[in-house]
Amino acid sequence: MTEGTDSATDDRTGVWLVGARGNVATMSIVGARAIARGVTETTGMVTEREPVASLELPPIDGFVFAGHDIEPEPLVAQAERQRDRNGVPDDETLAAVRDDLAAIDDRIEVGTAVNCGAAVSEGSEYLDERLAVRDVVEQIRDDYETFRDHHDLERLVVVNVASTEPELAAPERYDSRDALERAIDDDDRELPASVLYAYAAIDAGHPFVNFTPSTANALGGLEELAAATGVPHMGRDAKTGETLVKSALAPMFAGRNLRVLSWEGHNILGNKDGLVLEDEENAAGKLASKGDVLDSILPDIEHNRVRIDYTPSLADWKTAWDYIHFEGFLETEMKMQFTWEGSDSALAAPLVLDLVRLIAHADDHGDGGLQPQLASFFKAPLGVDEHDFSQQLERLYAYADRHA
Template identity: 45%
Template sequence: MKVWLIGAYGIVSTTAMVGAKALERGIVDKTGLVSELPPFKKISEYVPLKFEFGGHDIRPLPTAYDAIMEHWESNRHFDREILDAVGDELKKIKACKGTALNCGEGIRELGRVETLEDEGLTLREIVDRIEKDIKGFADDETVVINVASTEPLPKFSEKYHTTIEGFEEMLDNDVKEYATASMLYAYVALKLGLPYGNFTPSVGSSLPALKQLAEEKGVPHAGNDGKTGETLVKTTLAPMFAYRNLKILGWMSYNILGDYDGKVLSHRENKESKVISKDKVLEKIMGYSPYTITEIEYFPSLVDNKTAFDFIHFQGFLGTKMKFYFIWDGIDAIVAAPLILDIARFLLFAKKKGISGVVKEMAFFFKSPMETDVINTHEQFVMLKDWFEKLAEV
């Protein structure tokens, strides 16, 4: 299969590329891949573990190899022998110039960036360029996944965002204030009939207009915001309190991270959608809203190590108050990269089975899944498994 990555030179994207190529060569095992668990063994009949990559990025690096070398030198997040074994293949992957329209000032702090809007293009011209790039790569087994930096919350418009006709009018009239990069990429992918996954908290394909487009084009899509670390633990642990009828009084989450992700999220406007995504899960699981503190702070020396300190204050029998603490210390690219491959495989499987619109059964992979309030990790996994097994039998 082919995977077109938005944010192709980021550490998650390039680590996914290394992992995919290493899997093809048989030099690493399949640990971390959900799609390789026993309930999903039939997926290889539809989507073998063989990948080709392309994408968009705003950093003008020569190839994906140059990008992963930059990340690896800072993080040393896997054995150098693996990179050396697949390096020649990453040297063949070159991202096209992308857009960062209305993605916030934090994007400019990534260093030298080159964007389509810097060329003075209109919205229609930007999407035409994106479409040309993707069409030059894509075939019938291509999936588009957004792994770019988090955008600020968009300025919502009833006129431009609720119907596909309104969205097209926004493009034709070049109304840039209501457009963001993620919705433009999602629009092009769905218009081309390509499954789309949004691994970020950005709006992506969640606009009513783009959901309509996906249905009209018969395309599956899923999102939002990959569930990889502290929120994965939270949505796995919180149900325990619900099952035991213990009342959560308050939950504090303090997240520190470095790398480009942390740099962008150090800006309030970019951070806002991420905090909302992380914060809403407790209410959906518990059925009430405990007092919460969710902080995300940039800590440069951590680079891609994301550390979260969580404090839970809860009430038990006889009104007694107690405490629970945990620390999550993970390497973000290592926990996220295999999910990129999983999401791509499940979306292509869905397309081959004739599924269109939001694939809510893929909620297991996301903090803020579309079209479902099922946030409990255990229930999400059962939902994914049952959905797959039913379709695989058809």
């Protein structure tokens, strides 16, 4: 079975990954193809578990991958490095999908690196910086369309899994569709790459997911556009590790009326994401979305700090230590600590596949705009104030029940 072309299914979904040669992208592609080829299970995929599994969702073996990147090293080499450094994927799995990776790699186009920060763009290959913003958008859009046309796809979903960008200053200046489109036409050099990818996707009618803390579709102007044109989109920053645990655990303290005095979170990791986050500029957005979860669930929290440090030997194994100092009855001070040791991209990849399926489902059912039923997937779910993981899941289950 060749990926994309002669799969068992006719229901073919184009999956365009921005950052297609990164860890998350590579693991998503490896996983999807390994599932298609029957060499791995679907553990970790929310859409493979009831009640969500009852939805009529696009099949994984119908996923056809492509994308943008600014890193020339091919997918196969990326996957080999992940195997060597992290032990995931294992030899057998990699062997089973190696040819698929090579074929997909041919479909990865050079992207734009505008305003991604030096930590990201240094030593990369990207579209000429002197290109006008509007031309960049057109080029990206053209890449999407060419792919869609050449592969006879039912639909095309765009997912941003590129490196975290520095925070965009004063995003409210792009709060209307008009303002945003004017900025593009006026060649506004402050718009970051993620916004251009998102704009090109939504404007062309492709569902869009922002898996990262970058700005992308988190602009009033893009929300307006998506609402007007009925394109489903969602984000921001997938919730895969320490923050996921926080969103499950903090409600317990709230629900029992225990007062959290301090919640310290210390993350160490050694992959490229970790290296980029060493740069304070790029880290700012990540820290913000991680921190908000607790502040929202525990409005009276007295002290809440998150640190992310780069520890090369850990490679993709993100390790977190959280220390929770809380007060209970009779002013008694107590403590809870946890450590989390997860393979970052193995946690992220199944969610990429889930999100593609679920946003495609919304598109198929004519649900445009933000998708609050997907809040459980994100650290900073757009348009949703609820951060309690359990409550967020309830929304997804209610959606599933409604559509079952």
